[in-house]
Amino acid sequence: MLLDDASAEFHDFFERHYAELARFAHLLTGETDAADDLAADALLALWQRWDRLRAADHPLAYARGVVANLARTRIRSAVRERRRVGLFWSRHPEKTAGPDVAAVLDVRTALGRLPFRKRSCVVLRHAFDLSEKETAAALGISVGTVKSQTSKGMAELEQLLGAGVVGALATGRRTR
Structure with a gap:
């Protein structure tokens, strides 16, 4: 054919x-x-x-x-x-008395806790290494929104996972 x-x-x-x-x-x-x-x-x-x-x-x-x-x-x-x-x-x-520590340590679970737009920005910027402009085009939002949502999403992940884990995620290093 x-x-x-x-x-x-x-x-x-x-x-x-x-x-x-x-x-x-x-x-x-x-x-x-x-x-x-x-x-x-x-x-x-x-x-x-x-x-x-x-x-x-x-x-x-x-x-x-x-x-x-x-x-x-x-x-x-x-x-x-x-x-x-x-x-x-x-x-x-x-x-429940407190957060489920095992779930907080799981990156996927922590990502799932982020609001959709923050999660999308964090995933596209850090997992797919897209630029802010490319992320904005993919999601149909402004570059400024990408910057703020990514920053806020990373801050929320830092609260959930700890600064060391999030720093390693952002730079592509593996943690134990």
Whole structure:
């Protein structure tokens, strides 16, 4: 089967960026299966608009934005579902004395505690090494918002994980 130019370009785009988009979705949602689905759904949305996107300056930034929006929708839906289940099963919620130390030490759990925009900025800036400008383009926000959300997100992670762990994460060093 011969592919036309647009199909060949999209196939090449898919091959080059699917894994990265899936990793991005995984870091946003914390769910491996959902990450694959979100990356596939984002690429399907891109394929439907590929005639316009192939001429764009940054189709990958657009793809990251689509993944971020799909992840946000999935997270919001899951939160609503948990609330419904919680209301149904628990008349008197249990109170805990303090934070779960094991959960605080887990970076994924700590990322999951950040609001979506802060988490997106931190993940794109530090896990994917995107510039502030690239992060802003991917999320459809200003560079100033990227700077402030990244700074605030890192400060919150520092409170949750400790300064040493966050410093190592930001510089790419591994901790024990």
